[in-house]
Amino acid sequence: MKSITKVPLKIIELETSIKLLEFLKRNNTIDDGIYNFCINKLLNKIEFEKQKQDDQYIDDLNNYKLLT
Numbered sequence: 001m002k003s004i005t006k007v008p009l010k011i012i013e014l015e016t017s018i019k020l021l022e023f024l025k026r027n028n029t030i031d032d033g034i035y036n037f038c039i040n041k042l043l044n045k046i047e048f049e050k051q052k053q054d055d056q057y058i059d060d061l062n063n064y065k066l067l068t
Contacts, residue, residue: 008053014046 018039025035 008049008057010049011046014042014049018042 021030021035021038021042024030025032030038
């Protein structure tokens, strides 16, 4: 049986924000200072989200719903 890795929605949103910032930096829309500041803030939020994951958090399906 395959093991399914669950990734909470907040982490996916934060990683998507990082990808957007990388795109903006490549197109010279934002400068290095703003890029580094935003990336550091997002990385800290990702680490915080990973730390608060426990069995109850992982089993709660509301953490995995995508809002459209």
